[in-house]
Amino acid sequence: MTVPKEYRALFSRWCAERVPAHARAHLQIGFRIHGDVVTILERRPPEFPELSSVWTSTSVAQLRHNDPEPGLWRIYHWVEDSWRCYDHPPSTMPEPLLAMIAADPDKVF
DSSP states (O other): OOOOTTHHHHHHHHHHHHHHHGGTTTTTEEEEEEEEEEEEEEEEOOTTTTTTOOOOOEEEEEETTTOSSSTEEEEEEEEEEEEOSSSOBBSSSSHHHHHHHHHHHHHHO
């Protein structure tokens, strides 16, 4: 299965709202969807732009749809070389999980 299309606009808006316009030349928040998994990414410009124009991407979190059962969302974070489920009940919508990340990213991850 894949992430429902109606959520793609939500993820786009949420990512765009994370970084003020004046800071976007130095930091961007984006996402990538693969099947039922939405990976939230932090993107930064190249340290040496004369060598490459490719921005680096660091995975910040994953929201997984249909986890642990159909219709539910669960949040994951990167720990010791693997994605681990965050100790929080699953949600029927991704918005509460995105709100957790936005409210205090250091606390969640």
